[in-house]
Amino acid sequence: DYKNFQKVRSSVLKALEVAKNSGIIRSSQDAYVEIALNSEDYKKAFENMDNIEKLFVVSEIKIVEDLDVEEIDKVKTFVKHHEGHYCKRCWNYSNDAKQVDEEDYLCPRCQQVIGV
Numbered sequence: 001d002y003k004n005f006q007k008v009r010s011s012v013l014k015a016l017e018v019a020k021n022s023g024i025i026r027s028s029q030d031a032y033v034e035i036a037l038n039s040e041d042y043k044k045a046f047e048n049m050d051n052i053e054k055l056f057v058v059s060e061i062k063i064v065e066d067l068d069v070e071e072i073d074k075v076k077t078f079v080k081h082h083e084g085h086y087c088k089r090c091w092n093y094s095n096d097a098k099q100v101d102e103e104d105y106l107c108p109r110c111q112q113v114i115g116v
Helices: 002-021 040-046 052-056 108-114
Strands: 031-037 060-064 075-081
Touching: 002 031, 002 040, 002 052, 002 075, 031 040, 052 060
Parallel strands: 031 060
Antiparallel strands: 031 075
């Protein structure tokens, strides 16, 4: 399963690099990513995985059935800039971020860590 994870990760990293070079994102943590896995082995590698955002170092990642993008190594990847609020503490974006002052937000994970 780890080899399959590495193959998928490699495809996602290529898509992130394209997004960076085209100005869609500045860093991988700016990214909202959708992936469609067109291999049963790949799907099996991800079926019980939690918090895969941390493994890909992106703000959010979703596994979907299909995408209307080019397939590379049995993986279709869509990358866009995350539309949520920027967490100044961990540098990720979140739709569930809480405003803590006029300009700053904290994601749910950071809220829990610092007790907000």
